[in-house]
Amino acid sequence: MDKFKKVLKCIITVAxxxxxxxxxxxFYMSKNGPxxxxxxxxxxxxxxxxxxxxxxxxxxxxxxxxYEKYGISAFNLATAGERFxxxxxxxxxxxxxxxxxxxxxxxxxxxxxxxxxxPEVPTRCHGIFxxxxxxxxxxxxxxxxxxxxxxxxxxxxxxxxxxHNRWSELERQDFEDPAVNCYGKGGRIxxxxxxxxxxxxxAEDDYVWEDDYSTEYAEKIVQLCREKGVDVYYMCIxxxxxxxxxxxLNRAKRLEEKYDNCTYINLMNHADEIGFDYGCCMSDMxxxxxxxxxTRLTDYIGEYLKERYDFTDYRTGAxxxxxxxxxxxxxxxxxxxxxxxxxxxxxxxxxFTPAYSYAVYVSDMKTANSDKMLGKLIKKEGERDLxxxxxxxxxxxxxxxxxxxxxxxxxxxxxFGAEYAGSYNPEALVNIVLYNNRTGExxxxxxxAEGRL
Numbered sequence: 345m346d347k348f349k350k351v352l353k354c355i356i357t358v359a360x361x362x363x364x365x366x367x368x369x370x371f372y373m374s375k376n377g378p379x380x381x382x383x384x385x386x387x388x389x390x391x392x393x394x395x396x397x398x399x400x401x402x403x404x405x406x407x408x409x410x411y412e413k414y415g416i417s418a419f420n421l422a423t424a425g426e427r428f429x430x431x432x433x434x435x436x437x438x439x440x441x442x443x444x445x446x447x448x449x450x451x452x453x454x455x456x457x458x459x460x461x462x463p464e465v466p467t468r469c470h471g472i473f474x475x476x477x478x479x480x481x482x483x484x485x486x487x488x489x490x491x492x493x494x495x496x497x498x499x500x501x502x503x504x505x506x507x508h509n510r511w512s513e514l515e516r517q518d519f520e521d522p523a524v525n526c527y528g529k530g531g532r533i534x535x536x537x538x539x540x541x542x543x544x545x546x547a548e549d550d551y552v553w554e555d556d557y558s559t560e561y562a563e564k565i566v567q568l569c570r571e572k573g574v575d576v577y578y579m580c581i582x583x584x585x586x587x588x589x590x591x592x593l594n595r596a597k598r599l600e601e602k603y604d605n606c607t608y609i610n611l612m613n614h615a616d617e618i619g620f621d622y623g624c625c626m627s628d629m630x631x632x633x634x635x636x637x638x639t640r641l642t643d644y645i646g647e648y649l650k651e652r653y654d655f656t657d658y659r660t661g662a663x664x665x666x667x668x669x670x671x672x673x674x675x676x677x678x679x680x681x682x683x684x685x686x687x688x689x690x691x692x693x694x695x696f697t698p699a700y701s702y703a704v705y706v707s708d709m710k711t712a713n714s715d716k717m718l719g720k721l722i723k724k725e726g727e728r729d730l731x732x733x734x735x736x737x738x739x740x741x742x743x744x745x746x747x748x749x750x751x752x753x754x755x756x757x758x759x760f761g762a763e764y765a766g767s768y769n770p771e772a773l774v775n776i777v778l779y780n781n782r783t784g785e786x787x788x789x790x791x792x793a794e795g796r797l
Contacts, residue, residue, distance in 0.1 A: 381475030397450020415657030420530030423471030
């Protein structure tokens, strides 16, 4: 009996330690990748378009905007610095839950070449592998992608091994329901605005092919998708880059030439058609698009795919109410993100969507629009001559669907002089009225050149 009690105590102790380890692993682990993957697993509705790739892609493609404009069901499973080999295993895992009609792959994976053992790789792999359930596939993926770094394998199977020092970095979201901080079906939004330079472009068929680790898995992805009946679109998201980098990205052209289920589109060569202006569509000077840029890219892709596929329109039918609620949650999430913006440019960037209307009053356009960025953001469609050339006071509104634009106008003569007079700040450089077209909620924010007042 004593022996039995000892064995029982041992079992209980081991079980308690295992539960404690799982508990600590869950809270210590970074939630950025796993949250989005968990929502993908849990989604019961079909996914017709799946986005994969690097941070270029997770900031560049916004699935909820694709739904709002075209009714398309999409999901974004991209993570920062994701190599094609990781894309490949991520797709294998994703196909266990949803097999889309179209898979859009970010081309920036070609830039990693033979960097299989780059020191950055183990860290980047956590963005995908942490969210994958323990399985034979996950074991195979870790051992293949990190074949020359076996000392790192345990950290993907036992997260606490890697995250045990993260206790000082824990935030409120680590203890909340993941859904609270994860709207947008994988699309993520960058803060900041940059007046970036426009690159000098090369032709899509101008490329230098290399038989390296990246191209090997880029081709495996196309072959896997062909087996599943999925069309692959390798797309290059616009960013300031030189001709040498473009020739690397253009390697996808060879895959298009070789496989009938593969298409290559360098979106930089379609910037004018998209309305992509590097002066207001980049969130930084290096690589990531702003929300304005992302919505324009998403709109272009939606139009392109809608012409070629007979997708279900989820804005109508039995699931319409559920989708509408998801979109309402998404706009509420956008409201929370917007409150964290530190400049009026960044704030206006995040209203470029059919969900919002807005009015902007600028007391001194010469100061506020010194880099011409504000004019581009205020007047997102059509001619921008007045918005970019005004030097004194300036007013623009598309509230209630009516476009109004004037310069040299007093604030009392605008909408600020009536309904929103109580919220208007006469000391501000910029006052913005934001109207949620779905909920009817209105917010007024006031800004100086240094930030929010």
